[in-house]
């Protein structure tokens with residue numbers, strides 16, 4: 020679908036005149052910069068930044084982010100200097116564009132060639148996600164990258180099959196999980212469903228054929244239930260904002276089918292009824308009414324309001340015996356919970372607008388096993404407070420960690436100020452013990468070189484090389500320190 024400046028402006032619902040002027044300026048600049056360039060699908064290149072900008076405008080982001088989305092490929096692909104962005108658009112937008120350009124330099128793709136997932140690849144992928152967040156430094160950089168990726172997977176058909184598959188796999192392993200952790204259900208679902216057929220073509224066709232008729236049958240039941248429910252709630256004067264049907268995304272359906280041993284008759288949430296109301300108290304009240312109309316299926320009532328999911332998702336879920344012998348899921352949530360579920364961290368920008376009264380209570384988030392997921396979620400909570408807004412955009416919870424690659428593409432997660440010696444010991448103790456030099460990005464560096472995010476580190480080993488006392492000053496990891504000490508002690512050097 021071709022889009023133009025009007026589509027961007029129409030999607031910017033809450034921007035003031037001066038914000039729109041900025042967006043238009045960025046559009047003109049990008050259009051000129053990409054003049055004559057084509058995408059692989061033969062569209063004018065400008066279509067790509069326009070699509071990214073529309074995605075971000077639709078989820079309600081600010082003018083700076085939308086402008087930066089329009090400019091995001093001008094430095095990387097159109098030879099514009101970052102100083103030009105800075106002169107025309109200021110530091111903030113220049114930083115955002117710089118952040119996006121910087122992220123595209125991480126060569127995630129080469130690391131993701133494995134079809135079989137074991138614990139080692141899982142932890143590698145997790146480290147890649149962390150590195151991605153660490154290098155982004157600003158939340159909005161990640162949001163722009165997600166919008167960028169969304170359009171890229173929408174146009175995968177124009178790429179050679181192997182390239183398309185690589186990008187699709189990276190999308191499933193890095194981008195979609197990040198969108199999920201940021202609570203942006205809408206983008207996560209789209210990323211997964213677009214990447215699905217490229218990574219798992221057989222499984223995609225199988226899932227599609229399985230749901231074909233089922234969706235139609237369910238649709239009718241859901242419409243019927245919505246009518247009954249509206250009538251009942253009106254009669255009892257229970258306030259609700261909206262009742263609608265929702266279809267499960269195909270990839271998440273596939274994952275669930277695999278988990279349930281591929282039995283689609285057990286997929287009660289293929290299509291669900293969703294009730295949006297005003298307060299948490301009303302949610303519980305409506306749940307009560309629903310159970311009076313349709314009997315609940317034992318064991319399927321889930322209270323994610325008092326116990327939110329780790330990414331902050333809140334809702335009441337129940338599964339009921341619906342008309343005509345069907346079984347159907349119903350989700351009940353407040354408007355605020357709904358925006359949170361669809362837009363996650365981006366919902367902040369919605370909170371600034373008319374949708375919410377300040378007294379809507381935020382439920383406490385649960386304690387989590389994974390610290391950084393907890394941090395992301397916590398920061399999602401914090402971001403609702405406009406005073407803390409500016410600070411919370413900084414993604415500094417990895418500021419004490421460094422992520423660097425081996426030449427084979429393994430990621431090593433090391434403390435800040437770590438050196439090639441730490442790196443060598445994290446690969447293998449023997450490599451540490453015989454480390455004689457190091458190359459970063461193909462160039463020789465001293466052994467006390469401070470590693471940076473995204474560095475590709477090659478350790479040069481020599482049989483004759485051994486730990487020296489001065490190494491102790493140049494290491495940050497306990498592992499390296501104790502190995503060096505042990506060696507020096509046995510040699511009587513300390």
Ligand code: MN
Nearest residue numbers: 067091092167
């Ligand atoms: Mn791009």
